[in-house]
Amino acid sequence: MAKFTLNMSSICHRKMDTFGEKHDTIGLSGGLFAGKGKSGYNCYKGEWKMNENIIKRNELLANKVIKGLESRNMTGYYAATAEEAVAKALELIPEGSSVTMGGCMSAIEIGLVDALKNGNYNFIDRDKAEDKRAAMLAAYDADFFLSSANAMTEDGELVNIDGNSNRVSAIAQGPKKVLFIVGMNKVCSDLDGAMKRARNVAAPINAQRFGLSTPCSKTGACMDCKSPDTICCQFLITRYSRHEGRIHVILVNDSLGF
Numbered sequence: 001m002a003k004f005t006l007n008m009s010s011i012c013h014r015k016m017d018t019f020g021e022k023h024d025t026i027g028l029s030g031g032l033f034a035g036k037g038k039s040g041y042n043c044y045k046g047e048w049k050m051n052e053n054i055i056k057r058n059e060l061l062a063n064k065v066i067k068g069l070e071s072r073n074m075t076g077y078y079a080a081t082a083e084e085a086v087a088k089a090l091e092l093i094p095e096g097s098s099v100t101m102g103g104c105m106s107a108i109e110i111g112l113v114d115a116l117k118n119g120n121y122n123f124i125d126r127d128k129a130e131d132k133r134a135a136m137l138a139a140y141d142a143d144f145f146l147s148s149a150n151a152m153t154e155d156g157e158l159v160n161i162d163g164n165s166n167r168v169s170a171i172a173q174g175p176k177k178v179l180f181i182v183g184m185n186k187v188c189s190d191l192d193g194a195m196k197r198a199r200n201v202a203a204p205i206n207a208q209r210f211g212l213s214t215p216c217s218k219t220g221a222c223m224d225c226k227s228p229d230t231i232c233c234q235f236l237i238t239r240y241s242r243h244e245g246r247i248h249v250i251l252v253n254d255s256l257g258f
Helices: 052-071 082-092 105-109 112-118 132-141 166-172 191-209 215-219
Strands: 011-013 026-028 041-044 047-050 075-079 098-101 144-147 151-153 158-162 177-183 234-238 247-252
Touching: 047 052, 052 075, 052 151, 052 247, 075 082, 082 112, 082 177, 082 247, 098 132, 105 112, 105 177, 132 166, 144 166, 151 191, 158 166, 158 191, 166 234, 191 215, 191 234
Parallel strands: 075 247, 098 144, 144 177, 177 247
Antiparallel strands: 011 026, 041 047, 151 158, 158 234
16 A cells, blocks of 8 residues: 655645535645545645536526526626636725625635725724724615625525624615625525525524524534524525615635635
């Protein structure tokens, strides 16, 4: 049997995706021993590369989702990379616009938040505001509100769960435009699947992230709790936009957020 020497500098990490399976999170880079996760990622020279068949599937599925969004008076776009997603977002957001967000990890992960902070935009950062309540209320009059979705359906419905409810309320009404950044890992076949993902994947992870004492943070699955710490206070299903041009969704060929 051939022997391999483990070089710690060659270990390649990638974030576990959430397609409903547990996947390999480390592998050896390069050559014959390139690690391959079940989700179709290859680790080569220290970087994970998505399998071309997964890329093709995501693009085809995104086209279906975009048609579903259009039937619901919303606008969808597909970005093959994080860089393309940022470019599309900045194309949609005019310079000088007031922009805020509701804890959108996906926008942070692709680099959009940094681009807005460093660009010619009025980015309202509630985390740095002296009066956080005032910063949160400013979202209702902002030009753009950034969000992701806890899950969405192939037919274009968006599902979000909220604890403080500032995020879901701003999605529903207030800001002139809402821009969703959604990784393809969050697309589910139907509304039932989307609700299950939001409650059993997104909610437990976010409860753990915020250090909340909820049953799901301890079990990893929704227990339909009424804990004082629950973040499942408000459920919003965005199935149609009465206002044309208000809701935009950028689907990203990546595993983003939770």
